[in-house]
Amino acid sequence: MSKKLEPGMAYDTKKLNKVFAFLSILFLMTTVWVFLDDFIRPWKAVQLEGMQIKKQKLEESLASAEKELDKEELAKLEKNLDEGEKLVVSRSKEIAKLKRELDGVRVRIKEEVIINGVLNSKVSAYTFNYGVAHSKHAPGADKLFVEMKQYKKDFAASSDRLKRYKGQEKKINREIDKLRAEVLVNEKAIKDLKTKVDLTKLALNKLKVDPVFVVRNAPFLDFLDPTLKIQQVVMENITDDRYFQHVPKVDRCMTCHMFIDQDGYEDQKNPYKTHPDLDLMVGLDSPHPMKSYGCTSCHGGEGHRVNDFSAAAHTPRNEKQKQEWIEKYNYHPPHKIQKPMFKVGHTQAGCVNCHKEVEFIPQATIVNEGRMAMEKYGCYGCHKIEGWEHKRKPGPDLVRIASKISKEFFKNWVWEPKRFNEHAMMPSFFGQSNNSQPDFMKKNIAEVNAMAEFIWSKSEKYKPDVKYVGGDKEKGKELISTVGCMGCHGVEGFDEASEKVGAYAGPYLTGTGSKVDAEWLVTWLKKPKHYSPNTIMPSFRLTNKEANDIAAYLLSLRNKKFEKLKFEPLDTELRDEMLVTYFSAFDTIAVAKDKISRMSEKEKTLELGYRSVGKYGCYSCHNIDGFEGRAPIGPELTKVGSKPLTQFGFGHEYDVEHSRDGWIKAHLLNPKRWDNGVDKPFKDLLRMPNLYMTDDEAEKITVALIGQVADYIPLAGVKRLDANEKIANEGMKVVNKYNCVGCHQVDGERGDILKMYDDVNEAPPRLVEEGHRVQSDWFHHFLKEVYPIRPWLSVRMPSFELSDKERNKIVAMFQHKAGKRSFIDHDEVVKWEPGEKAGAKKLFNSLACASCHTSGFNNDEASAPNLYFVKRRLRPTWVEKWLKNPQAIYPETVMPNFWEDGESVDTEVFGGDPKKQIEALTKYLYEIGTMNLPDGNTKYWSKP
């Protein structure tokens, strides 16, 4: 120690003080840092920039408002104002006198208000006191009564005076206004003229960065009333699952997405952009206003977190955007978030959680198309999905298969359906990436052989009962394209049209000649239910000739290459080996072998076939005898969107995006990929077959599936179908089952076959407000006994053998969709106004109705429906609506509009009054109408 210290001191005090000073400054700096760290939030910078954008927008709109301002008018008004002011100045003496008077009145009013208040309270108090005293017979009651009465009287007098003074005040004010009239009128006119400019200026003023703004947003002070602050909505009806409690959802997204619910910011980049669909989402008048639904209820993500960009669980749409975000926002993927935000393009998945129990969600096109693809590929056959239980099995019944196709065909088909039909919807189980090793292939071959034997052994006897007599295949080909087959089937020879329609309810018809024999085919065409009572294939009421022609064409479609395929025979050794594996699941190999040795050859083959059908889940899509009631083979998908990511097996596929969407899409494109690089025994190979779907289909199915989440939402928050919607939805199930929408467009949805027609008037009719158009009882009957209505159509409404229940559901659906639940009283006699009937007849002729609606009026060829059947078929209100403007209902219809813009073509009848004319014409149609059907059958219609 160089310096001598004072006794009793270990350190030099001055040195200590210096250390203390240094530490104090350090501490101060840290404290400032704490406040700055708290003050500087990423969203404040965002809001400041947003303010500039808003300012710029307001300035633009101010400029345009000023431009719009009528300068001349303004100058004129200002001149008038000046003159008025001069005039008023000349009257200033009178005004001053009135104002003095007014002051006097106002003093009196104030005084009276006090007196009145005092009296009022006294009245109340004395009323109460007297009431108590009176009921208890207190001695002072009478005195109290007198006093109360006095106060009541005083109070009434005071109130009256008050009214009088107020009347005086009003009167004087009016007089003053009268004296200042010239000024007031012009002032108001100027203000009205400048409203927009003034309001914009006011809004602009609020955005000024002035000292007040600085103080309000300064660190330390910004807890008082900052202008830059976190914005939020709290949703009462939608909750967040915090695992031990459900708490109202809080979204603060609008802290940065400042203009999401305001239009006019569509041209900005994120986060300042307006929501792309304000009419549907977020907008104040939309069905999902921001206040009630927030953002994350659809988008997913952590809406309450605003600490930085990553915290909200934003999800980039692709790798490129991810890199951009990393650079821009220091982005890192969310960690352990149950539901990260859906990618752009996957957002519709968010619809599914609230819009349950419906077949299709209005406007959610991607989800709907995804669901259609799921229907096409039959995902729901193997995987249970809540809400899909009513759907029929995606594959055809195999209970009579032996009478339809050959065993050889069956085996080659099962081995690789695409070899026979490149459009086959049956997926491929074999020859895939995980089972194409030679030893696995051999075992698969044995399995396919055994399955064929098993299914054949279960197959019922069936004999077609219509003879094929040969036909004209060209005619048959034409019939196929005109009669309506292509609403459900793609057909070879019409490849372009088939692709346009994209039908998937029935198989793509190719190579039919290599598949089935002629008699089976003709019988099938004539009466599909004869072979398969469960089929949805309807009868087109084909004549024998037509059926033979179509059969001739279909039989001419052959797949020569496929016919030549020979399937390898059953390897009995491998069969026994596989059986040992099955039997030794719970037993030793010796016991299993012993068991097998006691079985006959046939028994062994059938056993392996049975096991294999179970193993590959054939029964999930096809009805096979012996598998009734077995649960479908795949895991349930109802809540797949909530399955923790850690439970998805990514195997050794490191290139697959590590997310739910990434896994599901990769899985759909190649379900076998997870076996890559894994050594597995034959029995444990992944079994989900390859569907060979397109990237687009996989993407859409992914969206539909990730929306299947387990999130609980209170009833008040979800879309609940009302009674009408429920009935409509039930009907929709039937409509989808029979693929009615393959041909008919229902209120703008589907109508796949329309796409192959150049002229929609040649296509199956579109059903717009069908429940309003047709009468319910007629409709019910029509669905059972179809007859042609539009004589010019070559496409036919087929005869479905619907059950009564199904027909009722369809009718009810249309009734409820159109809000028309009534029936029409047919016994009502048409009541005419005087001269109305003559007018109607005249109109009928002058408008030349019968020139198109010829049936029953002349012998020309009809190009419009028979008017005699209107009475039975259509609702009068609809007929009126139709007459008034047919194009409003069907823009392409050839029915002329006789009352365009409310002007009648015929100006004579009823003085050209369109309403009267339409009414009269409708009445006429119902008077001439018949209750009979075209075939003369009236039985159904007559009243009991």
Place this chain on the structure above:
Amino acid sequence: MKELINWVADPIRSFPIFSILFFIVMKYYRIVGTKKFAWIFTAIAIPAFFWFMSDPNFFLIITFPDNIPISILIVSILFFTWFTLHKCAINDQRIEDGLGPVEALPENREKVWCWPNLVYTELFTIIAGTVFLIVWAIIFKAPLEEPANPTWAPNPAKAPWYFLGLQEMLVYFDPWMAGVVLPGLVVVGLIAIPYIDTNPKGNGYFTFKERPIAIWGFMFGWLVLWIYLIIVGTFLRGPNWTFYGPFEYWDFHKVVAEYNVNLSEFLWVKWLNTSMPANLIMREMLGIIITALYVFVLPPLIAASDFGKKIIEKSGQIRYYIFITLLLIMMSLPIKMVLRWLFSLKYIVALPEWELNL
């Protein structure tokens, strides 16, 4: 090299290595306690650390906000251990030379005022500590995770850093032992130290030589059984509490082949080739006997040895027995660990029926 380090870091290998290192350091504390040694060590350690940090997996583990206290802990323990050994080495050398410890020099015995010498400097420490904590809190945000989800537990689910030693013990012991009995005894033992250790030497000065049992015993428990286990638990245990080397990617799907067998199963099935007795006590007899021997027979045996005699002579019978029991229980941890690694031994006494496993 990295593969080698990963391989060595597995507790099966690193625990013996660490224990041997511990013994070498303690044995040759006079060499370790030199400044020259410290400088050489630092010169090697710093580049080695940067080389470690260049590995992305190691970087991830070390910079995880939860793990930062452990890094601080490692550095401070290295320093303070060395510092103690350094002081001890000097004093022991002086005592051997007959000079007495440094702390006993007259200039070091001079008395100074409490204010400002103590209170003022304490204030400095408070301020500096606060500044340090604030800066730490600002730079490394609180590592809070998502709201607890009972259906989606974190993997690995790690205890707070200071409990990771206990959690590591769970690998080898029944939760009852690792979670209740052993920690309880650690606390009891720590409380008991002043009453057991009546050796007045080392009061107010650093010395190793004058109290070897206390220092060896405590340092073994502290460095090998506590700090080492915390380091393993923090840096080397990943998803599913599987071991991952410091440079290894925490692959969620890593599987370790492990199948553990109880001592009773060894006895009855493997050695005697008979079925397990139905009577629980009978079944676990061997384990119970061994445990009883360890706890009740070993202390008197040791008491008869030179080591035991010395302690009894110095501190009496009761202190000896308390001390030796605590020591034996402490040693049961490394014993159990070694048995697990060598023989895949699950429990010595396995009575899951009574929730009692040793």
